[in-house]
Amino acid sequence: MNFTLSSKPLSGLKADCVVVAIPDGDQWPASSRQVDEAIGGLLSQLKESGDLATKAGSTALVPVQANGANWPRVIAVGTGKDAERTPAVYRKAVAAAAAQLKDSAAAHVVFALTDTPVTGDDAITAENALLNVTARILEEQLYTFTDFKSEQPPARKLNKVTVVASASDAPAKAAFKLGLATGRGMNFTRDLANMPPNICNPVWLAEQAQKLASEFDEIKVDILDEDQMKELGMNTLLSVAAGSTQPARLIVMEYRGGDANDKPHVLVGKGITFDTGGISLKPGQGMDEMKYDMGGAAAVFGTMKVLAETKPKLNVVTVIAAAENMPDGSATRPGDIVTSMAGHTVEILNTDAEGRLVLCDALTYVKRFDPETVIDLATLTGAVIVALGHHATGLLGNDDALANELLAAGERTGDRAWRLPLWDEYQSSLDSNFADIQNIGGRDAGTITAACFLSRFTKEYRWAHLDIAGTAWHTGKNKGASGRPVPLLVDYLMSHAQ
Structure with missing residues (x-):
């Protein structure tokens, strides 16, 4: 897809379709007013007659018959009332328009929504911020994953989107570029997570890191095999892989865009490429979705891709603990006691609480990088879905300032x-x-006690834990990886770039 940014007047942009906002009120954005005037007031007439909905996220495809019109069709997107048009409403409108475009007959679309007035903090509602989120959502919404369809769907006609803004200066271009890169990073995350587990195993995941490094000189990779991990004493991580024929891997990627003396921000991703639960076997229903148990690792990959494309001035190290959790004769049993890399003995009461076992060794390993901050991300507990549903990622940590920065990045x-x-x-x-510690608490507060386990290995640095079990993928009819929390991580890291 060819995405471009333009500050030319709409009257000078010809395309197969133009996308404009239709508010519930008389304060139309300038772009909407210009299009309406160019097509003889058709949009105003349709709105007045009640044939054009203004509810946020509603869309209508309006054929244009006016002579000399630059666009044979208009997609009118409802944006609701001015006072109620939050950033969330704006994002909903962009996503709705993108969904309408997917199967349209238009090859070239002019997208003119970024002059829509939005209420709230200027950091979120300024035009460049809206440019960023528009570009990201367009990339994200036009994603497909059809690699394993024997009959491929017909190619989309849409191949070019021109996003209109009042300026196309360096800040606007940077915001637009970062939005597109973030969307591509999300889609890379989704590609990895959607991959079937008979292909996506720890070794394959390590190969994807090497491919990323071959594509971008800015990324350096080091892969640790099981012998190397055993030598380091990573027995909790290796205990998870003990029942699988697929060997575990520790995948280390480094992006060094800052000064040599700058401490790196470290991301740690849980990479359980398939989770049966081990001896503590999961129920069969929905077990296919346990290929998404490497969602934290996938999001780390996506974030690194964004950094490599945009080249910010900061240092980032990522560590992925990759293993497959299977129940064969050599698998770890409930009641086994193993010694972690940190020297703590761990009584394993439930082999389905395996994420914390691979993460604790990875969180010990990252101390060697003398990190500025450490953030781990993991599809760790079903309890976080009970607590927060599928809308919010669970956040815990040992540093209030870091936690507040991540919350703010999530809001932006x-x-x-x-x-x-x-x-x-x-x-x-x-x-x-x-033993020194057991790997599960009781039934209550499962997300918190899982983080308590991790916290025992993070006392020497500033640390935050993101439990993404409710947000890393969609289930049901729209089953598939979401690409989260790549936007949150990218925003947080960019706020620390020089």
């Missing part, structure tokens, strides 16, 4: 998180009669 991007407590009172649920 619409990739929102919600903070849960990490109080000492919860730690006692992990007490073991036989």
Whole structure:
């Protein structure tokens, strides 16, 4: 898809279709008014007659018969009332328009929504911020994954989108470029996560890191195999892989765009490429979706791709703990005790609480990078879905400033998180009669006690944990990876770029 940014007047842009906003009120954006005048007031007439809905996210395809019109069709997108047009409403309108475009007959579309007035913080509602989110959503919404269809769907006619803004200066171009890169990073994340688990195993995932490094000189890769991990004492990670014929891998990627002395921000991704639960076997229903248990790793890949494309001035290190959790004769049993890389003994009471086992060794490993911050992201607990549903990522951590920065990044991007407590009172649920720690607490507060487990390995640096079990993928009819939390992570990291 060819995306371009233009500050030319709409009257000078010819295309097969133009997308404009239709508000519930008389304060039309300038672009909408210009299109309406160019087609003889047709949009005004349709709105007045009640044939053009203004509800946020509603769309209508309007054929244009006016002589000399630059566009034979208009997609009119409802944007609701001015006072109620939040950034979330704007994002909804852009997504609705993109969905309408997917199967349209238009090859070239002019997208003129970024002059829509939006209420709220200027950091989110300024035109360049809207440019960023528009570009991201267009990339994201036009995504497809048909690699394994024996009969491919017909190619879309749409091949060019021109996004109109009042200026196309350097800041506008940078915002637009970052939005497109973020969308591509999300789609890369989705490609990896949607891949079937008979292909996406730890070794294959490591190969994708090497491919990324071959594509971008800015990324350096180091892959640790099981022998190397055993030498380091990563026994909790290796215990998860013990029941699988697929060997585990620790995948390290480095992006060094800042000064040599700048401490890196570190991302740690859970990469369980398939999770049966091990000996503590999961129910069969919905188990196919456990290919998404590497959603944290996939989002790390997507974020690194954005960094490589946009080249910000900061240092980032990513570590992915990749393993497959299977129940064969050599698998770890409930009741086994293993010693982590940090030297803590862990009693494994439930082999389906495996994410924290691979992460704790990875979180110990990253100390060698002397990190500025560490953020781990993992599809860690079903409990976070009970608590927050599928709208917000669970956030916990040991540093208030870091947590607040991540919450703010989530608000700016619409990739929102919600903070849960990490109080000492919860730690006692992990007490073991036989080891230093057990890998599960009781039934209550499962997301919090999982983070309590991780917190015991993160005391030497500023750390935050993102539980993305409710947000990394969609289920049901729209099953597929979401690409989250790439927008949140990119926004956070860019806020630290020089």
